[in-house]
Amino acid sequence: xxxxxxxxxxxxxxxxxxxxxxxxxxxxxxxxxxxxxxxxxxxxxxxxxxxxxxxxxxxxxxxxxxxxxxxxxxxxxxxxxxxxxxxxxxxxxxxxxxxxxxxxxxxxxxxxxxxxxxxxxxxx
Numbered sequence: 818x819x820x821x822x823x824x825x826x827x828x829x830x831x832x833x834x835x836x837x838x839x840x841x842x843x844x845x846x847x848x849x850x851x852x853x854x855x856x857x858x859x860x861x862x863x864x865x866x867x868x869x870x871x872x873x874x875x876x877x878x879x880x881x882x883x884x885x886x887x888x889x890x891x892x893x894x895x896x897x898x899x900x901x902x903x904x905x906x907x908x909x910x911x912x913x914x915x916x917x918x919x920x921x922x923x924x925x926x927x928x929x930x931x932x933x934x935x936x937x938x939x940x941x
Contacts, residue, residue: 861891868895882907 847860868877884890885907893904894917902914924933 903917904912904914906913
């Protein structure tokens with residue numbers, strides 16, 4: 818079982834404002850959720866934000882880049898309808914991203930076909 822926690826705020830009356838949620842609050846929610854479970858409960862923390870109307874406000878870039886350095890980070894998903902990207906990591910000032918609109922068939926990789934072309938399934 819996994820807990821999915823969505824945090825969103827309404828700072829200054831703007832949609833998608835910065836959330837005001839403390840680590841203690843998340844810890845309390847997770848403790849309550851996993852009270853009867855023996856094992857650790859994984860969490861997927863979703864933070865919906867509006868980072869700019871037409872483009873990302875530059876003041877967010879350093880923080881977004883730092884978020885991607887966490888080993889637990891699953892990345893950032895954003896954009897606008899029909900033009901979304903999934904950013905999976907950064908190196909220096911470059912972002913590595915995937916386009917979630919391209920659907921591909923699943924590959925069955927076995928020992929007898931390890932030479933199958935997987936290049937379109939990776940960041941370039």
